[in-house]
Amino acid sequence: MKTFLSIRNCLILFLLGVAFAVPAARADIFLVSLNTANSVEEFSANGTDLGPFANFTTGNLTQPQGLALDASGNLYVSNALGNTVQKFTLAGVNLGVFASENLNNPQQLVFDGSGNLYVPNYFGASVQKYSAAGNFSGQLKLGTAGWSAVFDASGNLYVSEPSANRVEEFSSGFDLGPFVSGGNLSRPLGLIFDPSGNLLVANNNSNQIEKYSPTGTDLGNLGIANLSQPTGMTYDSAGNLYVCSSGNNQIH
Amino acid sequence: MFANTGTDSSPASIIAIASPNLTTSPTDQTVLQGDSTTFTSAASGIVLQYQWQFDGANLTDGGNISGSNTTTLQISNTTPDDDGNYTVVVTNIAGLATATAVLTVTPVIPPMIDQRPHVTSHSYTDSVTISVEASGTDLTYEWQLNGANLTDGDGISGANSPTLTISDPTSSDAGNYTVVVSNSNGSVTSSAAPLTVQKTGVTIGTPKAKESIILTASTKFKNSSSVTYQWLRNGNPVKNTGTRIKGATTPKLTIQPAIQADSGTYALRVTNSVGITTGPGLVIIVP
Numbered sequence: 104m105k106t107f108l109s110i111r112n113c114l115i116l117f118l119l120g121v122a123f124a125v126p127a128a129r130a131d132i133f134l135v136s137l138n139t140a141n142s143v144e145e146f147s148a149n150g151t152d153l154g155p156f157a158n159f160t161t162g163n164l165t166q167p168q169g170l171a172l173d174a175s176g177n178l179y180v181s182n183a184l185g186n187t188v189q190k191f192t193l194a195g196v197n198l199g200v201f202a203s204e205n206l207n208n209p210q211q212l213v214f215d216g217s218g219n220l221y222v223p224n225y226f227g228a229s230v231q232k233y234s235a236a237g238n239f240s241g242q243l244k245l246g247t248a249g250w251s252a253v254f255d256a257s258g259n260l261y262v263s264e265p266s267a268n269r270v271e272e273f274s275s276g277f278d279l280g281p282f283v284s285g286g287n288l289s290r291p292l293g294l295i296f297d298p299s300g301n302l303l304v305a306n307n308n309s310n311q312i313e314k315y316s317p318t319g320t321d322l323g324n325l326g327i328a329n330l331s332q333p334t335g336m337t338y339d340s341a342g343n344l345y346v347c348s349s350g351n352n353q354i355h
Numbered sequence: 356m357f358a359n360t361g362t363d364s365s366p367a368s369i370i371a372i373a374s375p376n377l378t379t380s381p382t383d384q385t386v387l388q389g390d391s392t393t394f395t396s397a398a399s400g401i402v403l404q405y406q407w408q409f410d411g412a413n414l415t416d417g418g419n420i421s422g423s424n425t426t427t428l429q430i431s432n433t434t435p436d437d438d439g440n441y442t443v444v445v446t447n448i449a450g451l452a453t454a455t456a457v458l459t460v461t462p463v464i465p466p467m468i469d470q471r472p473h474v475t476s477h478s479y480t481d482s483v484t485i486s487v488e489a490s491g492t493d494l495t496y497e498w499q500l501n502g503a504n505l506t507d508g509d510g511i512s513g514a515n516s517p518t519l520t521i522s523d524p525t526s527s528d529a530g531n532y533t534v535v536v537s538n539s540n541g542s543v544t545s546s547a548a549p550l551t552v553q554k555t556g557v558t559i560g561t562p563k564a565k566e567s568i569i570l571t572a573s574t575k576f577k578n579s580s581s582v583t584y585q586w587l588r589n590g591n592p593v594k595n596t597g598t599r600i601k602g603a604t605t606p607k608l609t610i611q612p613a614i615q616a617d618s619g620t621y622a623l624r625v626t627n628s629v630g631i632t633t634g635p636g637l638v639i640i641v642p
Contacts, residue, residue, distance in 0.1 A: 131371045132449040137364035148449075150358035170368045176402030176447075193372070193402045193448045211368060293368075329356065335368035340376075345357060347366035354358040354366060 131339040135347065135354065136167040136180060143167055143180055146354070148339075162189055162197050169212035170335075171220065173235070181209035181222060188212065188222060188233075204239040205231050211251040211293070211335065216258065223249030223262055230262055230273075243273055251294040251335070255302075255317075263291040265307060270294065270315075283319050293347070295336040305333035305346065312336070312346060327355055374450030375400035381428075381443055381456035387493070388463040389539040391431040394456055396443040398426075408442040433460045463540040466491035472534055472548035483528075485548050486518045489536040497537070501530040524550070567611035570621055582627045588619040 133146040134156055142158035157180070158164055165184035172178055178191040179201060188209060190201035201220075208225035215221065218235035223245070230243040230252055243260070247267040254260055260273040261282055270291060272282040282302070291313075293305035301322065302315045310331055311324040331350025338344055346355045360366045379397035386392045394407070407414045407428040414423040419431045430437055442455040470488035487496070498505045498519045505514040510522045521528050531547035570586065586593040586608045593603040601609045610617055 130374045130450045132374075133358075134370050134372065135358075135360060135366050136368040137360055138367040140361060140364040142364075144360065144364075146358050152358065152361070168367045170370045172370065172372070172401060334366065337369045337371045339371040340373035345369050345371065347360075347369050348356075349365045349367060352360045352362060352364045352366065353356050354360060354369065355356055 131341075133337070133339075133345065133354070134170055134178065136170050136335075138166050138168060138183070138349070141165060141167065143170065143178075150354070156195060157189075157191055157197065161195075162191060163187075163200075164189065168210050169222070171212035171214055173214060173220075174218060179212050179220065181206075181212055183208050183210065183225070188220070188237075190237075201237045202231075202233045202239065205229075205242065210249065213252045213254060213260075215254060215260075221252045221260065223252050225250060230260075241276070243276065243278070245271060250292045251305075253294045253296060253302075255296055256300060261294055261302065263294050263304065265290040265292055270302070270304060283315050283321070286321055287313050287324070293333060293335045295338070295344075297344075298338075298342060303336060303344070305336060307332050307334065307349075310350070312344075329353070330355060372447070372449045373400055375403050375445040375447055375452040377443075377445060377452045377454050380454035381441060383457045383459070385459040385461060386433050387461050387539065388434055390433055391429065392433060392458065393422075393430070394428040394441050394443070394458075396426050396445070396454065398445040398452060400445070400447050400449075400452075402447050404446050406444045406446070408444060410439045411442070430458070433458075435460050435462050461492075463492040463538055464490070465541040466494055466536040466538055466543050468536065468543055468545050471546045472532060474548055474550060483521045483524050483550065484518055485521075485532050485550070487534045487536070487545055488517065489543075491536070491538050492540070493538050495537050497535040499533045499535065500528070502533070521550075567609070568613045568617060568621075569611075570608040570623070571606060582625060585624045585626075587622045587624055588617075590620075590622075593621075 130148040132148065135144050135146060137144055141164050142155040143164065145153040145156045147153055164180060165182045167180045168183045169181040176193050178193060180189045182189060186203060186206040186209065187200045188202040190198040192198065206222060206224060207227040209222045210225050211223060213221050220233045222231045224231060225248045228245040228247050230245065230249055231239065232241045234240050245262060245264055247264045249262050250265050251263045252260055262271045264271060268288040268291065269284040270282045272279040288304065288306060289309035290307040291304045292307045295303050297303055300317045304313045306313055310333065312327060312333060313324050314322040316322055327346065330346060330348050334347040334349045336344060336346050348355050375398045377396060377398045379395060381394035381396050384392045405424055405426055407423045414420050416423050421429045428441060437458055438460050440455050440457055442453055445452045466489055468487060468489050472485050472487045474483060474485050496515050496517055498514045505511050507514045512520045529550055531549050533547050534545045536543050584604050584606055586603050593600065593608065595601055595603045599610065
């Protein structure tokens with residue numbers, strides 16, 4: 104159990120961006136998937152573009168969308184156009200295709216505490232599940248297209264469905280129904296839990312990040328200026344939130 | 356705004372990778388020369404690489420170094436040359452973390468005999484002591500008789516100390532005594548101290564006349580210049596008294612005239628640089 108929790112905390116830290124210990128002296132770098140540039144770009148702690156971590160030439164990237172790290176520090180990138188998930192070492196070595204079976208415009212990526220990778224399909228209205236070895240091991244059915252998936256501290260999975268303005272909740276593979284639906288949701292894409300367990304949702308159409316309590320109460324938006332069509336989000340090790348602003352090609 | 360991602364790039368997803376965080380830093384170590392030591396570190400972070408440095412230069416495994424690319428650096432068989440700063444450098448794609456600790460190796464001075472073993476005798480006792488004086492770090496002693504290690508017991512004590520004591524020596528205790536003085540940096544064997552044990556060899560003459568007692572030792576000893584004599588009566592030293600008792604510390608004891616109080620068991624104790632011997636007792640009765 105202890106090992107499970109440790110791995111889980113690690114995954115939450117790196118995949119969901121929830122910061123637990125926040126030593127101020129640590130620096131972070133950032134990897135950002137640039138969908139129309141066919142690259143994963145590396146940025147320094149002060150926002151300097153350090154160049155591509157991988158691109159179409161070096162990593163077979165075609166409209167890269169989701170990014171995730173496994174417990175061993177390997178990077179996974181979903182190719183929305185290529186219908187694959189590519190695997191890289193953090194040293195930049197391309198380890199090839201990790202998964203391709205049943206992928207249809209794969210979006211964001213997330214690992215569970217056991218090392219299984221979950222991949223929402225934008226086409227096909229489902230979330231695909233792959234073992235740590237990359238073998239397809241089942242899927243969760245969605246009503247509409249899926250975009251982002253995140254786990255809460257209890258291991259429940261939340262999936263954004265942008266065309267339905269809905270965030271669906273799953274527990275151990277069972278569909279619990281909508282966690283939130285309608286209201287201020289406006290083409291919800293990126294999902295992330297804040298350190299307090301509130302769910303942040305990137306509203307792609309209303310250009311804001313909406314915050315929901317663990318019980319689904321709308322706590323309002325974060326009021327971030329100059330966001331344009333927000334997509335993915337992460338926390339750094341100091342607990343700062345970063346948001347991809349796809350409409351104006353910025354990170355906030 | 357944190358960063359621009361470039362025209363028509365459409366950032367879709369972002370992840371943060373933190374630089375290493377040292378959770379356990381190495382601590383200063385002080386060890387005796389020849390001992391082994393370890394420096395331990397631990398760090399959190401993803402895809403970490405460890406590199407230990409000595410005074411700023413990267414270490415590699417080999418010689419007395421191992422674990423130079425792991426959390427724990429091991430240094431075996433330390434020498435004073437290993438004194439210095441040991442730094443662990445933990446790196447990943449996002450950066451590095453370092454911590455330094457100091458190793459101090461206390462030299463082990465090899466053993467040296469400062470004064471060769473010599474026999475120290477106490478007059479009027481039956482024990483013999485043999486002492487050595489040596490210098491060095493953390494010395495151990497091993498006394499030997501004719502090359503064979505001695506152990507405490509059966510009249511022997513101090514077999515592993517600077518001073519060996521032989522109580523009531525017998526002929527089997529005679530021979531060459533050496534001591535091996537050792538520490539972790541070497542050992543040295545002393546020159547030999549010979550011990551001769553003579554329980555017999557002293558004869559005592561018969562009184563020449565009833566009115567006087569004249570006792571004469573006929574034994575000859577080597578190194579006669581260092582020989583001392585003491586006549587004993589009933590185990591107690593006889594003292595010269597004016598002109599009546601003379602030669603109490605010479606081979607020839609003269610008591611003249613003898614008185615009744617002179618009655619007793621007479622013996623001669625002879626001591627030289629290698630031992631003590633006592634002649635057989637002779638009962639003399641003065642009427």
